[in-house]
Amino acid sequence: MCSYHEQDRASMGQRIALDLELVKGLRFFDPHIHMVSRTTDDYQSMADAGIVGLIEPAFWLGQPRTGIDTFRDYYSSLVGWERFRASQFGIRHFCTIGLNSREANNEALAEAVMELLPFYIYKEGVVGVGEIGFDDQTAAEEKYYRLQLELAKEAGLPVQVHTPHRDKTRGTSRSMDIALEHGLDPGMVIIDHNTEETVKEVLDKGFWAAFTIYPFTKMGNERMVQIVKEYGPERIMVNSAADWGISDPLAVPKTAALMVKSGISKVAIELVCYKNAITAFAQSGQLDEGLLNEKIDVDQGQKFEGNSILRGGQQPRRDTGSIIIS
Amino acid sequence: MNGVNAGWVADQVAGYIKDNQWEGLKEKLSEIARSPQPGLVAQVFTAIPRNVKPSAQQLRISFGEVEGLGPNPVPVIVRDWSVVQLLRVWFLSQIPDLGQEAYVALIDRLFKYSDMEESVSLYAALPIYRYPKAWQQRCIEGIRSNIGPVRKAIMVFNHYPSRFLEDEKAWNQLVLKAFFTDEDIPNIIGLNQRNNPNLAQALTDYAYERYAAKREINPMLWILVGPYLDERAFDLMERIIIESQIPLEQRAIAYAFKHSNYDIAREYCAKNDRFISLSDDSGTPWEAWEY
Numbered sequence: 001m002c003s004y005h006e007q008d009r010a011s012m013g014q015r016i017a018l019d020l021e022l023v024k025g026l027r028f029f030d031p032h033i034h035m036v037s038r039t040t041d042d043y044q045s046m047a048d049a050g051i052v053g054l055i056e057p058a059f060w061l062g063q064p065r066t067g068i069d070t071f072r073d074y075y076s077s078l079v080g081w082e083r084f085r086a087s088q089f090g091i092r093h094f095c096t097i098g099l100n101s102r103e104a105n106n107e108a109l110a111e112a113v114m115e116l117l118p119f120y121i122y123k124e125g126v127v128g129v130g131e132i133g134f135d136d137q138t139a140a141e142e143k144y145y146r147l148q149l150e151l152a153k154e155a156g157l158p159v160q161v162h163t164p165h166r167d168k169t170r171g172t173s174r175s176m177d178i179a180l181e182h183g184l185d186p187g188m189v190i191i192d193h194n195t196e197e198t199v200k201e202v203l204d205k206g207f208w209a210a211f212t213i214y215p216f217t218k219m220g221n222e223r224m225v226q227i228v229k230e231y232g233p234e235r236i237m238v239n240s241a242a243d244w245g246i247s248d249p250l251a252v253p254k255t256a257a258l259m260v261k262s263g264i265s266k267v268a269i270e271l272v273c274y275k276n277a278i279t280a281f282a283q284s285g286q287l288d289e290g291l292l293n294e295k296i297d298v299d300q301g302q303k304f305e306g307n308s309i310l311r312g313g314q315q316p317r318r319d320t321g322s323i324i325i326s
Numbered sequence: 327m328n329g330v331n332a333g334w335v336a337d338q339v340a341g342y343i344k345d346n347q348w349e350g351l352k353e354k355l356s357e358i359a360r361s362p363q364p365g366l367v368a369q370v371f372t373a374i375p376r377n378v379k380p381s382a383q384q385l386r387i388s389f390g391e392v393e394g395l396g397p398n399p400v401p402v403i404v405r406d407w408s409v410v411q412l413l414r415v416w417f418l419s420q421i422p423d424l425g426q427e428a429y430v431a432l433i434d435r436l437f438k439y440s441d442m443e444e445s446v447s448l449y450a451a452l453p454i455y456r457y458p459k460a461w462q463q464r465c466i467e468g469i470r471s472n473i474g475p476v477r478k479a480i481m482v483f484n485h486y487p488s489r490f491l492e493d494e495k496a497w498n499q500l501v502l503k504a505f506f507t508d509e510d511i512p513n514i515i516g517l518n519q520r521n522n523p524n525l526a527q528a529l530t531d532y533a534y535e536r537y538a539a540k541r542e543i544n545p546m547l548w549i550l551v552g553p554y555l556d557e558r559a560f561d562l563m564e565r566i567i568i569e570s571q572i573p574l575e576q577r578a579i580a581y582a583f584k585h586s587n588y589d590i591a592r593e594y595c596a597k598n599d600r601f602i603s604l605s606d607d608s609g610t611p612w613e614a615w616e617y
């Protein structure tokens with residue numbers, strides 16, 4: 001996904017030191033982040049930065065899967081182990097379940113995955129079908145995109161649509177046209193990874209527009225600030241899509257901080273960094289703001305293996321500045 | 327704990343379900359009783375949170391012991407359960423006998439596709455499944471789980487492991503893992519009855535390890551080591567009872583000394599008035615313990 005060459009500092013714009021004081025007291029929701037690839041340090045700093053909930057879309061793992069059982073175990077980990085891991089840091093973990101576009105190209109496997117999906121999409125905390133859509137824009141991708149749109153419609157679930165990196169503008173239009181063709185309400189569809197080139201059409205057609213703040217390859221957050229200034233905060237949401245690539249799990253709070261600095265109103269910031277995503281995915285019936293306001297019941301023995309000092313639900317904090325490990 | 331019966335639980339369950347959905351759920355149950363399609367069982371089991379009244383979503387329920395919730399003469403302890411968990415366990419208790427192979431396959435499938443909360447309910451329900459001996463491997467696997475609430479559902483307030491985990495090694499793993507993960511040790515059912523010298527040995531090793539790392543040692547450990555006290559355990563306990571600043575830790579060691587069969591420990595205790603008063607068990611978690 002990324003090219004790992006050294007970037008020229010000058011081309012990266014001005015550096016502004018991270019200051020979370022700017023967003024102190026704000027709550028954040030990251031509606032697209034792949035926590036299976038992230039460490040407990042990330043969970044800790046996300047909680048510290050005010051992230052109270054997240055959505056982990058089912059995606060590919062960098063290495064293509066070759067069997068159905070690894071798909072099942074992956075989906076099970078999204079509703080099991082990862083949900084537990086997040087809860088230890090006081091973060092609510094939701095997910096979307098689907099067959100991603102890349103792996104849709106292995107048709108024999110894709111058929112088996114389609115049979116697996118109904119076992120997971122009705123689970124508690126599953127807030128949509130996702131992330132699905134186009135990558136190479138092949139016939140197989142289209143076939144499984146369409147089948148999963150039908151599945152979402154039947155289950156009454158929102159759809160989280162991944163748009164392609166290559167030929168993005170046309171791929172995005174096509175994703176929306178197909179969703180409309182299947183009779184989906186655009187208000188139930190979140191179009192992800194938007195750019196300046198796609199946002200207008202997405203909003204004009206009544207879809208939700210999600211933006212991925214991802215260094216080097218997707219949006220930078222200075223561009224994001226401009227978009228919110230130009231289009232306002234309605235039906236726009238920001239996510240990190242942090243995964244196994246060079247990415248930033250604090251992209252949402254950092255973007256909020258930049259918006260504060262840029263004079264965007266707190267109300268607008270709250271919409272694009274918290275509320276809009278909740279409103280969109282709450283249509284699943286599996287997520288509401290009340291749930292996010294409740295403190296996670298950590299007295300449920302939600303403790304980490306080998307650690308016994310977790311009373312009160314907090315994970316013990318590593319002292320990252322010390323060479324002593326105790 | 328006051329016991330209640332299965333019929334009473336059914337009445338409670340009905341009260342938590344949305345008014346217009348109780349009939350529908352009963353209809354599905356009789357359909358399952360007539361023809362238990364695995365797909366329908368899975369669907370009803372997963373959808374149970376959607377049947378719960380919003381006002382009951384956050385309730386936590388404790389009944390104490392429920393007799394006869396399933397076909398086995400093993401009580402279920404409802405302690406700090408969510409309404410969804412109570413409904414799920416009750417639903418599982420209604421699944422008819424299909425013959426061992428089909429019945430086990432049906433429940434196994436629910437385990438295989440379960441989310442975190444479903445896993446907790448499925449393990450909490452171990453005492454109610456038919457063919458109780460058939461669930462030993464499942465129980466052992468659950469004890470290995472890395473998900474805290476899953477382990478807790480098996481280890482604490484659950485009659486299944488002490489009654490049906492025949493293998494001593496498996497039982498000892500449960501207890502050792504409970505110490506490692508800081509579970510509520512005194513509420514492991516059958517802890518006293520299943521205590522054994524191999525467990526005491528492993529716990530002594532564990533205590534030495536904790537001591538070397540300058541980490542706290544759960545006082546319940548000494549209560550389990552007590553009946554099988556030997557020189558090695560005594561050496562460490564003697565050191566700790568002198569060094570310790572934690573009254574409960576000193577009381578546990580004094581109690582273990584007094585009730586042990588190891589002469590040196592009993593004499594050590596008898597020689598010292600302070601230890602005799604420390605060995606009093608009133609108000610301790612091991613008060614109801616009988617050697």
Ligand SMILES: [Zn+2]
Nearest residue numbers: 057059131241
């Ligand atoms: Zn993604």
